[in-house]
Amino acid sequence: MKMKKFWVMMLCGVMLVSAAACTKSTSGSVETDTADTSKEATENAGKTVVLRFANCQTSGHPWISSIDEFSALAEEYSNGRLKIEQYSDSTLGSETELMDQVVAGTLDMCVIDPSVGASYSNKLELFALPFLFQDKEQWKKALTGEAGKEYANLIEEETELKILAYWGGSTRNVLSAKEAVTDVSQLKGYKLRLTASELKFNVWEAVGCLPVEVAIGETYSALSSNLCDGMENEMPAFLSFKFYEVAPYLTKTEHEITVRPVFINEDVFNGLDTELQDALVKAMDETTPHEWQAEEDYCKEAETTMINDFGLQEFEIDKEPIIKAVQPVFAEFGEKNGLTEVIQMIQGL
Template identity: 30%
Template sequence: MKKLLSLLLLCTVVVTTLILKEQKKEQIVLKFAYGSNSPVVKDAMAKMGKLLEEKTNGEVVVEYYPDSQLGGERELIELVQSGAIDFTKVAGAALESFSKVYSIFGLPYLFDNETHFHKVMQSEDIMRPIYTSTEEVGFRGLTYYDSGQRSFYMKNKQIKSPEDLKGMKIRVMQSETAIRMIQLMGGSPTPMPNGETYTALQQGIIDGAESNEFAITEARHGEVARYYSYDEHTRVPDIVIFGNKVLEKLNDSQIEALYEAAYESTEFQKEKWGESVAQAREQSIKDFGMIYSDVTSKDAFKKLVQPLHEEFKINESISEIYNSIVNMK
């Protein structure tokens, strides 16, 4: 009797082990790496992975590599291209060197307001050709997250008018459009990875930078900069991209689940964004004594960058998208 029970127990263990091994073998693990981000964007990316796992009954899981563990935005894009990782999230301007059409998001004063921005980003007619424009180089866009407005923040002075930018060295993203924008406004653009901005401000290599309020808190630039001026020159979306090889790993239902999870994570992030920005601003005032102010006139800045708009209007590869966005106002 004891031998029979032992045999039954052994069989149960063997069968259970085989089932677990088979389940583990069938589970698809996708790698998602990203750089420094606001808490609400991190939450949205985590939400996407959780939803994908739920929608595929655990068949597909997402493994995260946060806070630039695997490199900066440029390196992460290249890792997606090679298939070393499956997803990353980068600023739309970082994709400009991979597809010129992404330069549209670096165009200053393209969007009238937040409502106009979301209307454009949710338009399939506008976004589908943008997301698929990088297919030939190994990846495509999946969804977007709101990254708010970008304004100037400085180490030693407020920016009230374009005259205040003259001679000022301003850190910008590694984007031709961003460089041209600062030049037209009268400043001296200094492109560099975001991870180098803190030290550059601290050492006086640059006088200021431009980003949203989370640069002050999450990147702790409030320790080395004091004045934040709302000229709100751009609204550059964060873009989640994934490698072409991901589609080879997933079946049709799993691909559908991926797109659903991505869309729902964007809706989640949109709902939380405004409150999160307000909290970051309050925290920066409390922790760093950050001084926020409005510029005297946004129109003065808008006027200076009109040559960029004229260039986009006549650019054959971008003019159609530019006109669609403007007409959606």
């Protein structure tokens, strides 16, 4: 990881220099003519700090309004000393690039799919394990309890990324082109479109599927040409890409309840004085439940639209045989990556 970070910092150096030449408020900077991000928090006490917070979502997504809410609260609780600048719509790059920038310290904060950072730590793939959470109640207890804290500590120790909160809560389901999947036996030999992820391939192969790697932009064609029998994703993605047109059968597997951590560069956070740290944490703690609800509503609206306006058909499935089939993958992943205890804490809930 350290070597990876070195090269990322070298690559991001040009961006940092360029940003510094254009503005006095760079990542984690103090609004003075001689801002020096390496100063100790005590030296910056009483001064205004600007933090850049990026994501890849477009207008209308709950993250956009949630970051606006977080920004207003952070400014209020810091008596105007803490200002958050939002960069959405992939303005600063892809999710992988945002992760690289936060690790390097050229960007302060981001909210992304953690699995894009697997090159820094395989632990960041944990939440890509389907059926890790069986319902939203377990999801909330795990993330706000000891399991969430322990996981955050492990990530900070290994990557120097601090997790301020866990956003997300969208569910991922299976969308089929030919027929509705209502029994696990139908997944034997089922050609399931997946993103490039060895972990996800292992999980779905354990169920009996034949995973097929297809880019999101090519998935509509893959479904219509029978290259794939189906795909898995979140409701808003099904709607925005119009996948329901070629795959009108939705199976409510709810195999993944998404977890999207809000990351902040560890050195940036530690460089803030106590007052600003407290304001940042308090603002995030108050914003997070609102983000959860907004994301749930956003997904429900997409689901309702597809059913009422576009004829999407929904079906249930007994999840227990699928959950049982993937347990060996869970055990192997946990043992290999030092996450057995965290996984057991989550499943124990």
